[in-house]
Amino acid sequence: MTDRVFNALSQHAAQSPEKTALRSGTRCIAYRSLAAFLVQNAKTLAGPARVFGISTSDPLDAALADLALTYSGHVSVHVPPFFSASQQAHLIESAGVETIIGTSQAPVTPLVLCPPEACPPLTTPLDPPVAGARRIIFTSGSSGTPKGVLIGESQMAAALAGLEKAIAPVREDIHLSLLPVAQLLEQVAGLYLPLLAGAEVHFCPEALAALFGGPMAPIVAAMASARPTTSILVPALLSRLVSELRTTATQAPASLRLIAVGGARTSPALLAEAEALGLPVHEGYGLSECCSVVALNGPLDARAGTVGRVLDGVEVRIDDGEIVVSGPTVMEGYIGHPPVTGEWRTGDLGRFEEGRLIVEGRKDWLIVTPQGRNINPEWVEAALCADPRIPAAGLYLAPDDQLEIIAVLAAPVAPAQIEALLSDLPLYARPSRVRFAPASQAGLLKPGGGIDRSQLAQLSRMLPCFPISHDMKECVA
Structure with missing residues (x-):
């Protein structure tokens, strides 16, 4: 992976030296400056492979650190700014982080890289990168304790090759980076893939706040100024973007050709409204354990209701309803655990329809009611999350065998409105x-989409409840 990406970057620096590679606000880094940055900081980072943490809320600085560490053959560990202090401490300890680029309260050695603006000009092509770079991605999954996923060069190379064929990036692309660089999906598809093509990555620092309920106006402004061709969103951010465009009577930029959305189930109604506003949204599916992307609806080969075709080079089979992935994108393993060999059982339920993958929910989240009904909670939750005021929701079977739903609110919603949003569901699936719960509650929203389900039982005990009445029309199974 590093050879191909950095060889391409060297060519871009020689052939289009002043073309913008990375941009954030008034900072603009050309390909020639980016190459000089890598060479200059390779001197600082020279030596045997070490484990470096990256701790910054500035996405451009996070991307630069990631590129420098990868070029120099080290192990990079992003310390997500949205993790709690205890989660960050667990991450640093379990990954064996020796040095931090950025700021941290942990007792580790700080390191400051020379910024591109201060690096001497590069007059020769880039040397080949140091082989062996790896990255540890911490994902909390369905519990609050982060797990370290070890991704090597071979996994990154395979994911990039598959995405390159599915997305067909070109040098004229402008990728608007809205998800945190700490997320593997943004690293692969939002940083390395555009740079491989010689495209521009435009960062929006305000997007992190928007992801957790902050204002959406800066994202709409970034879209208007950057005129992007691609971006990646999670359903909650898509819902709020749709609401902002609708409220302000704004149409999405005509330059957009692909907005990939994943991380949680997306309501068909939300997808339809996004399309009406000029947002070319295509669902995909993946997980960190399989280098983030398994399947994707490509710009010219999309089908609603599916997550698209499996990427080239990746193999997927369905075993007793469960999605099982094999091939070169499967992780090396969790840190502190035995290596993974062969297949990876995702824990997700799915099926194929005319060659396209349909994801039906998490196997271990399946709710079986006392009446014997099987309910995938994401199906019910997506009905609520079509409303931009509800960035996440969690269906829960309470100890009294009653279904209830925790609605995470970014703006007030009445119980009667919840009832209306659920009205199209069959009676047995309605809570x-x-x-x-407020969207501002720390740790409740997951940046990859959805709610932290480990908190549902406690929320059920603590929060007041409001009854939902339903029309007793005949249930449609």
């Missing part, structure tokens, strides 16, 4: 009560 009998709702509880409301």
Whole structure:
């Protein structure tokens, strides 16, 4: 992976030296400056492979650190700014982080890289990168304890090759980076893939706040100024973007050709409204354990209701309803655990339809009601999350065998409105009560999309409940 990406970067620096590679606000880094940055900091980073943490809320600085560490053959570990202090401490300790680029309260050695603006000009092509770079991606999954996923060069190379064929990036692309660089998906598809093509990556620092309920106006402004061709969103951010465009009577830039969305189930109603506003949204599916992308609806080969075709080079089979992935994108393993060999059982339920993958929910989240009904909670939750005021929701079977739903609110919603949003569901899948939690509650929203389900039981005990009445029309199974 590093040879191909950095060889391409060297060619871009020689052939289009002043073309913008990375941009954030008034900072603009050309390909020639980016190459000089890598060479200059390779001197600082020379030596045997070490484990470096990257701790910054500035996405451009995070991207630069990631590129420098990868070029120099080290192990990079992003310390997500949205992790709690205890989660960050667990990450640093379990990964064996020796040095931090950025700021941290942990007792580790700090390192400051020479910024591109201060690096001497490069007059020769880039040397080949140091082989063996790896990255540890911490994902909390369905629990609050982050797990370190070890991704090597071979996994990154395979994911990039598959995405390159599915997305067909070109040098004229402008990728608007809205997800945190700490997320593997943004690293692969939002940083390395555009740079491989000689495209521009435009960062929006305000997107992190928007992801957790902050204002959306800066994202709409970034879209208007950058005129992007591609971007990546999670459903909650898509819902809020749709609402902002609708409220301000704004149409999405005509330059957009692909917005990939994943991380949680997306409501068909939300996808339809996004399309009406000029947002070319295409669902995909993946997980960090398989280098983030397994399947994707490409710009010219999309089908609603599916997550698209499996990437080239990746193999997927369905075993007793479960999605099982094999091939070169499967992780090396979790740190501190035995290496992974062969297949990876995702824990997700799915099926194929005319060659396209349909994801039906998490196997271990399946709710079996006392009446014997099987309910995938994401199906019910997506009905609520079509409303931009509800960035996430969690369906829960309470100890009294009653279904209830925790609605995470970015703006006030009445119980009657919850009832209306659920009205198209069959009666057996409709919760009998709702509880409301604020989107500002620390750790409740996951940046990859959805709610932290490890908190549902506690929220059910703590929050007041409101009954939901339903029309007793005949249930449609």
